[in-house]
Amino acid sequence: MHLPTLIGGLSAIGGLAQAAATSPVIEADDFSITGALQDLGVDVSQIPALDSFAAIETRSTDKACAAACASLSFIFGSKVSAQETTGYNNFTSSFWSVQQEEVQPHCVFRPAKSTEVSTAVLLSRLTGCEFAARSGGHAAFTGASSAPDGISIWFKDMNAVALNADKTVASIGPGNNWLTAYAALEPHGLAVIGGRASSIGVGGFVLGGGISYHSNLYGWSCDNVESFEVVTASGLIVTASATSYPDLYWALRGGGNNFGLVTKYNMYTIPSPELYGGARTFLEPEFPQVINAWINVINNATVDGKAQQYVAFLRTQGMNLASAELTYVKNDPNPEIFKQYRNISAISDTSSAKTLVEYVEYLETENPFGLREVYWPISAALDERFANWVVDLFYSMVPEVADVAGAQPVLIYQGITEPMLNNMKNHGGNPLGLAGSSGPVHLLHISCWWKNESDDKTIYAFVNKFMEKVMAEAKSVGVFNEYVYMNYASMFQDPIARYGADNKAQLKKIAKKYDPREVYQTLQPGYFKLDGPPVTPSF
Structure with a gap:
């Protein structure tokens, strides 16, 4: 296994901080893209692909991206991969979800340092070619971190x-x-x-x-x-x-x-001491006890913060199961906070001592590559009756997708605890809009994989129908929380809007300050933007 280079020294972390602190960030009205490229050592007059190319401000075109990719190739050589090359195929074939693998960018660029990323962004602006940037590529929808017909920036080599x-x-x-x-x-x-x-x-x-x-x-x-x-x-x-x-x-x-x-x-x-944990699996008669234990662990996070958990409800081999992933960030096989779970009869338990590396490798098996995927979350106040009601609804609706090839819907429960909420106030706070929540938050989401593109709309409609029922019930009983967790959001959701009107307005103000011409809204359109979801529902 190739591991990143581990380098000591303060300079590796803050090398540009001094320059950044004294440099203007807001673009001048007369900002020159070619001038900024010149500052990076790129003379656009020497790039053949730009000889006859007029800068455009409109949506990406074949001509724009041909010019942008040819320019990147001229400057960076083998760091740019064209379609039907090994480097390109390595990129497209290594995504988690098939929806991402299907995207065909015009080229793939693998920068090795930050200034090379700057050059790519500026060439995108100069030509009008859209771009996307990929870290791990673990999103569940088209175009999140790969640009259709555009520049896909793959950070793979920036791995120190x-x-x-x-x-x-x-x-x-x-x-x-x-x-x-x-x-x-x-x-x-x-x-x-x-x-x-x-x-x-x-x-x-x-x-x-x-x-x-x-x-x-x-x-x-x-x-x-x-x-x-x-x-x-x-x-x-x-x-x-x-x-x-x-x-x-x-x-x-x-x-x-x-x-x-x-x-x-x-x-x-x-x-990072050794952890202890794994999945403890229960049959349907134990579900109410499992939900009660899940709630008590959330509430007791203020007493013992070493516990982490989530509970997955699914149907497999004709059985309705609840799988509780119980993790303790210390090698203790029986901490007091998990004793209620231990006292519930289980059909299996994979718990063992693990290093953090071993734990993430073990959990990777629950997120297989090469399938069509969707995640779809909502939030609610922690309420035991509501939590049981949602589980019952889930199992009543699962038969609706029983005939979809390879379909495996899973309902997952997590808790946003009071210690988590309190930590959101640190270092000036964050824009998520959760810090003011009056008590723990129930974060629930559907995860589903399936095989065939022809079933996409069926799955999306199923999950949307389920979530609409859940939201209606949550509002009816007074537990609905507006928050949508971006990392689980579906392409039909608008997480930024769910951070609250004030936070959204502040985010837009900050974006306008640092990106007055909305480059990261228009030329990088994938993923969750400030003004709406990536896709308007069409199911």
Whole structure:
């Protein structure tokens, strides 16, 4: 296995911070794209593909992207892969969901440093060719991190993991997934607040929030970032922190890809002892007891923050099952907080002691590649009667997709606990709109995979119908919460709008400041934008 380079030293983490602190961020009205490229050592007059190409401001065209990709190839050579090449096929074949694999960009660009990312963004602006950026590529819908007919920026080669001098901050490149990040830090006895499955990319996970095994102790991933290195729309590279560009720092902690391309995540480190956990599986008669235990663990997070859990409800081989993934961030096989679960009769239990690397590798088996996928979340106040009602509804509706080839719908329950909510107030807060919640939040979502594109609308309509019923019930009994978790959101949802009107307005104001010509809204249209969902429902 190839692991990222581990480099010591403060310079690896904050090298551009001083320059960023003194450089203008807001684009001047007379901003020159060619001038900015010239500052990066790119003379556009020397690029053959641009000789006769007139800059355009409209949607990407074949001509625009042919010029952009040819220009990147002229400058960077083998770092650019055209269609029907090995490098290109390696990119398209390595996505988690088939919907992402199906996207055909005009070219794939693998930058090795931040200034090369700046060049790609500026060439996109110069030509009008759309782009997308990929960290792990773990989204469940078309175009989230690959640009149809455009430039797909693959961060794969920006995979360094560095520690500062006292090892309190790890600088993690966006080319890492959580397996490579954890594997680089584990020899030091350290980790960061990151994902729970190995192939999930660092980038999208952090920018959308990021629930971790350690979140009851430290909060979500976005709330444990010391600073972000960001390529702005003008190609300028800035370091955003609580003291340097604090508005941009706030926006990036949940605001997604709307403000720039993050080329370095500088994250606070935590100790990484051995964990204990696994899946404990129950039959249907035990479901009410399981839900009661799930609620009590959420409420007891204020007493013991070492516990993390989620419960998955599914039907397999004719049986209705509840699988509770119970993780304790210490090698303790029977902590008090999980005793209620242990006292419920189970048909299987995979719990064991695991390192963090071993744990994310184990959980990866629950997220198979090569299938069509959808995730779809909502939120509600924690309420036992409501939680039981939703489970009953789920199993009553599962037969509606029983004849869809390969379909496996799963209802997953998690809790946003009071310690998590309290940690969202750290370092100036975040834009998620959750910190004011009056008590724990029930985060529920449908995960479903299936085989055939011809069944897409059937699955989307099924999940939408289920969620509409759930939302109606939640509103009826007074437990509905507006929040939508970006990292699980379907392409038909608008997470930014669910952060609250004030936070959305503030995010738009910040985006306008750092990206006055809306490059990251119009030329990078994939994923969740500030003004609506990626796709308007058509089922």
